[in-house]
Amino acid sequence: MSSNVARNSYKLFVGNLPWTISGKELRTYFSRFGHVANAEVVFDKQMGLSKYYGFVIFSQRDAYNSASNQNTHFLEGRVLNVQRANENT
Template identity: 75%
Template sequence: MSAARNTYKLFVGNLPWTIGQRELQSYFSNFGHVSNASVVFDKQLGLSKGYGFVTFSNRDGFNSASNKNTHSIEGRVLSVQPANS
């Protein structure tokens, strides 16, 4: 079994620009243990690009977050789908 098969990683799009790594991890930890959360930033501007990735340490958290119909942070509906590792 390869390590990639055990990654429970979600792509999270349409993030408010005010959301950072800590807020992203905090929100998704409601579904299970988050082993990593990252927001992608524009290196030159230092601003959020509006998307990020959340990795769960187990399948339960990943499935729980994946199966929720609507995710929203600060009133903005997020685009959540399994990431292509």
Template identity: 70%
Template sequence: MSGTARQSYKLFIANLPWTIGQKELLSYFSSFGHVANASVVFDKSIGFSKGYGFVTFSGRDGFMGASNKNRHFIEGRVLNVQPANS
């Protein structure tokens, strides 16, 4: 299948509490489907979360389920969840 673009199931997650790490992000989004990768972006100079991250699902179902949910809450905060730019 050369020349065919592979579908990406990656979400950009913003407004994360600073206490959330990769493990918690993976745990939360696993309820929608198999998560291939979850990462939180950290400020290397101070070691704290920048408040956003990425979740990549293995398949379309998990991606669509998480994308279509109206509101996501982690530790009382409403997350901003949207498809990541390729």
């Protein structure tokens, strides 16, 4: 039973982000689980404000699994909504 992943990257959706968080802080927080290939916070292009969610992409399955299996994530006093973001599955 092996999954056919086009790229060796594993993507998480991260919601309920504090408005003060940038991609840099997101990367720093999730790097405790392993190598973060990319971390980005989604911003409203017109207003320039955070939409309070983003995405983290891990290059290693183990790091992805560790982060997605952790029950609770806290960042700046907020509980994050972390879910696997399955693309093309």
